[in-house]
Amino acid sequence: MKRMVTASAAAISVILASASHAAALPEYQTNSAWYSQAATVVSDRATTSTASTTAKNVIVFVGDGMGISTQTAARILEGQSKVDNQGGEENYLSFETFPHTALAKTYNTDQQTPDSAGTMTAMMSGAKTKAGMIGVSDNINRGDCEVSHERLLTALELATLQNKATGVVSTARITHATPAATYAHISDRNWEASVPEECEGKVSDIAYQLIHQAADINVIMGGGRRNFIPDSVEGPEGSNGRRTDGNNLIEDWQSFNSKGQYVWNSEGFNAIDTHTTSKVLGLFNSSHMEYEADRDDADEPSLSAMTEKAIEVLLNANSQQDQQGFFLVVESGRIDHAHHGGNAARSLQDTIEYSNAVTSAIETLTAAGELDDTLIIVTADHSHVFTMAGYPKRGNPILGLVVGVGxxxxxxxxxxxxxxxxxxxxxxxxxxxxxxxxxxxxxxxxxxxxxxxxxxxxxxxxxTHAGEDVAVFAMGPQSYLIQGAIEQSVIFHAINQAASLGGNAYVGKE
Ligand SMILES: [Zn+2]
Known part of the structure; x- marks a missing residue:
């Protein structure tokens, strides 16, 4: 033992001796742009204090299927589109510069590689559950009709109880698994417009829950109009509804919200007066909204436009209805769909627009003087089996063939x-x-x-989806709660604590 200590002390003295001969780091080191840029990042971090105040507003961004390789490739694709790019790799997506980061473990209670229903339920309720189930506990099974005894309260529902305005925005059908996990309680994600015969009378489909049974949500925007209208009724784009119960849920929503605005295209969306409106139902496509690469701005708003509008309406609800801040979930739903189709280009374009939506939120909050009071969390529900491989040289087109150095x-x-x-x-x-x-x-x-x-x-x-961790980025009040390798369910608890949603007060209560 003594010999080891002696050896180690000798090694240190050699290092110290050589260091004492070096008056300073060599100029070729400190003059490197990499060196100075990285030094700035650390000095900025050292002086950044994350407010420990309570978050008045919370926005949770979810990039469906946005694994870390997707982020990297999208960052490069966006970088390569900039005229002054140095290859593209040096670029950052908007949220990648947030001060706090974690890795989230995404598995469901019954599945090693997860689905969106179970993962979003974990983020929204603080409890993991089985794949395919939404807002219900692991104690029941997928396909069980009765769920009322196993409903999990969601962050959005808690926010409503705290008198916050609420919103859900997605480019997928608004009844799809991820957005549904903010407001619905059902044991099968596929029951968007109807439930199996044996469950009728025991549980309602997701669209019906949203309009008739869910928390009173101020802003609902996305696709999936067909799930709200009867199968006998033709929607404005020519396709029939999917409802077999005869209910027209859009008319129901309008009767409940006489001052609210229902819109179904860009024209109606652009006409929303955010100074007078505190309730919006926007259903912009019969099914999912278009991929960003295919979207016609004359037909459908972008995710960033919806994000900006949603925040403006929520802030207006605050001033008109005396609500105390807001809780908003924004999902980029189709990063996932393009990956399922093996189509990286569309997936990456949707990821870039997702990044734009975060920028849009920050700009809108800054203009309203609300940024410092807002906890923003940016994450994904799960990854995909998407890889970035070979030894392409710097600046090689990210969608291209691998061309090596030289x-x-x-x-x-x-x-x-x-x-x-x-x-x-x-x-x-x-x-x-x-x-x-x-x-x-x-x-x-x-x-x-x-x-x-x-x-x-x-x-x-x-x-297919992939099972590795996804990144979580956070800025704003108590964003330091997001750090380390965490279970995905920790995200709910961070929100609950940062925004004082009072989740703990409901423990053990019906
Ligand atoms: Zn998927």
């Missing part, structure tokens, strides 16, 4: 064929990725095209 020609794999930087471990791939066991040749393909489907190793009709 070369203008694509790198070749062992089968003498080029390969893309982005790929999937499973999925539909490009046509027959492995036709008769042979990988397709990409030499003549434009892999940056919007419809291109990256090659996948394992052929599956739909690319």
């Amino acid at each position: 070369s203008d020609d694509p790198s070749l794999a062992n089968d003498d064929k080029p390969y893309t930087t982005l790929g999937y471990a499973n999925g539909p791939g490009v046509g027959a990725s492995f036709d008769a066991g042979v990988r397709g040749d990409l030499s003549a393909l434009n892999t940056s095209a919007i419809d291109y489907q990256q090659q996948a190793l394992v052929p599956t009709s739909s690319e």
Whole structure:
């Protein structure tokens, strides 16, 4: 033992001796832009104090399926679109500079790789549950009709009890798993417009719950109009409703909210007067809203436009109805859908728009003088089997073929064929990725095209979720509660504490 101490002390004295000869770090080190930029990040962190005050407002952004590789690739794609880019890798998405970060463990109570229903339930209620179930505890099973004895109170419901204005915004159907987990309680995510015959009278479908049974939500915006109108009624875009019970839930909402505004397209959306309106129902598509890459601004608003409008209406509800702050959930629902289709380009474009929506929120809150009172959490519900691979050189087009340092020609794999930087471990791939066991040749393909489907190793009709952790970013009051590797359910508890939602006061009560 003594010998080891002596050896270690000797090693330290060698280091000290060499250090004492170095008057300063060499200039080629300190003059490096990387060195000075990184030093600035640390000095800024050292002087940033995160307010320990109570969060008056809370916004939770959820990028559905936005794993960390998706974030990295979207950051580079956005960077490469900037005229002064240095390759694109140096870019940051808006939320990546938030002061506090954590990694969230996403598994469901019964599934190693999760689905959105169970993960969003964990974030909204503080308790994990099974895959496919929304706002109900793990004590029951998927498909159980009776759920009233196992309902989990959500952060949105607690916010309503605290007299906060509330909102839910998504580019998916507003009855889809992630947005539904803010307001609904049901044992099967697929029961969006009806429930199985054996459950009728025991539980209502998700759309019915939203209009008739859920907390009184100020702002509801997204897709999924078909789930609100009868199957005998044709919607404005020509497709019929999905409801078999004859209810027209849009008319029901209008009768409950005579001063509220129902809108279904960009024209109506743009006409919303945020100085007089405190209730909005916006259903902009029969099913999911369009991908950002396909969206026509004349037909549907963007996620960032919806985010800005939602905040303005919620702030107006605060002043008109004397509400105390707001709770808003904004989901980018289709990052996930494009990944399921093995289509990186659309997924990354939706991720960039998601980043824009966060910027839009910060700008709107800043203009209203509300930013310092707002806890903003930006995260994902789960990842995808999406990878960024090979040794492409700096600035190589992120959607392109791998071209290595010092070369203008694509790198070749062992089968003498080029390969893309982005790929999937499973999925539909490009046509027959492995036709008769042979990988397709990409030499003549434009892999940056919007419809291109990256090659996948394992052929599956739909690319799958992945089980690794997702990132959580936070800024604002008590955002320091978001740190380390955490269960996803911790997000609820951080919100509950930072915004004093009073969740603990309801423990053990009906
Ligand atoms: Zn999915």
